[in-house]
Amino acid sequence: MTLPPTELQQRYLTHLRVERRLAARSLTLYEDALTRLNGLAERDAVDLLRLSSAQARRWTAELHARQDLAPRSLALLLSAWRGWYRWLGRERLVEFNPIEGLRPPKAAKPLPKALAVDDAVQLADYRDAEADAAIEARDHAIVELLYGCGLRIAELVGLDARPGPEAAGWIDLSNAEAQVLGKGAKRRSVPIGSAALKALREWLALRPQLLRGENPALFPGPRGGRISAAYVRLRLKQRALAAGMPSHVHPHMLRHSFASHLLQSSGDLRAVQELLGHANIATTQVYTKLDFQHLAKVYDAAHPRAKKR
Known part of the structure; x- marks a missing residue:
């Protein structure tokens, strides 16, 4: 049973609207909450001022x-x-707050979404034959770095083509490494695989076509300046659709895929932690759950005792 807010509660809602200046949506949420509270009190014959x-x-x-x-x-x-x-306490209508200290149950944290290995490789191998050659080379190199190195989007857009005194990060082709500036302004070196190296060399040969003026950024955007995170998300979404991906793909999904697939192959949690730049290994351990899901699917599909008769 639900009852409308009482006159006292209406005074409180007016206080929220006039003095606290809460938005209409917030006021609706407060009113709904008080309505539910009234229903519980009416059902159990409880005086809310003595709850x-x-x-x-x-x-x-x-x-x-x-x-x-x-x-x-x-x-x-x-x-x-x-x-x-x-x-009510400030109005001296109750002696204590019965809700103080009450906490809801913790919501289960959703596992990070990762692509299947075949889907990730399909996306990395995709080429748009009709696109401008320079733009296609840039977008291909972006995908290879996101999936092949597990970079965060901020780390990717912060990369320069070469080291410099003001560079947040840069590509070292001679050593096949990306020097990146991660969370907490922590620097780390990430190895670049052969596929990403090939894509980077192809891109760097065409990079001057998209530059305007002196721009150290490894990846320039449509206006010639440093590419933005929003633009990378848009380009990746479009590229994934064109490549026939089964779901929406965003940059962090490729980072999750990098970590999950690497862990599936190596089982080396500490190495994956270092490559991702996680300060706490507990953050990396979530990928062991993804790995277990992968193993469970393999079991369900292959083991005779898992198959339904």
């Missing part, structure tokens, strides 16, 4: 158990209730 922490905890557990709300939605609901009781 106990134990009762509030029971309602939270009930909403979670019934799966009425996802953990994130439940967190928003509790935040709205908490704010309401804080306001």
Whole structure:
């Protein structure tokens, strides 16, 4: 059962609208939360001005158990209730906040999305025969670096064609390495595979065609300056569609694919951590779950005892 907000709650909503200047969408969320609170109180004959922490905890557990709300939605609901009781406390209408300290269950973190090996190779091998040669060489080299080196998008767009005093990162073709500036301004060296090296050499031969003036950036954008992350995302999306990818592909998906496929082949978690530039190995360990998913699919497809009769 749900009841509309009481007169006291309407005063609170007016406070949020006039003094806090909350957006209309936020006000609607607060009103919905208070409406749900009223329904619970009416059902259980509870005076909301005398609500106990134990009762509030029971309602939270009930909403979670019934799966009425996802953990994130439940967190928003509790935040709205908490704010309401804080306001009541300032108005000296309640002695304590029964929602203070209540926390929703943690939402399960989704696993990073990675391409299948065949799909990643198909995308990396794709060529657009009708595109401008320089643009095609640039976009191909971008895909090879994202998938072949596991670079973050910010690391990629920050690369210069050669080292310099102001370079955030650069390509060292002679040593087959990319020197990148990662999170926390930490530098690391990433090896460049033969396919990416070949793509880079082809691109560098055509790079002057897309430059305007003095521009150290390895990858210039459509206006001749350093390419932007948004433009890379757009070009990759278009390229993936043209290559027949089964789902939307974004730059970080290629980084996930790099890590997952490398871990499948080597099993060396510490090496993958170093290549990705993760400060904490726990961040890298999520890819072991992806690796297990891969193994589980292989088992389901191949093992006689896994097949349905």
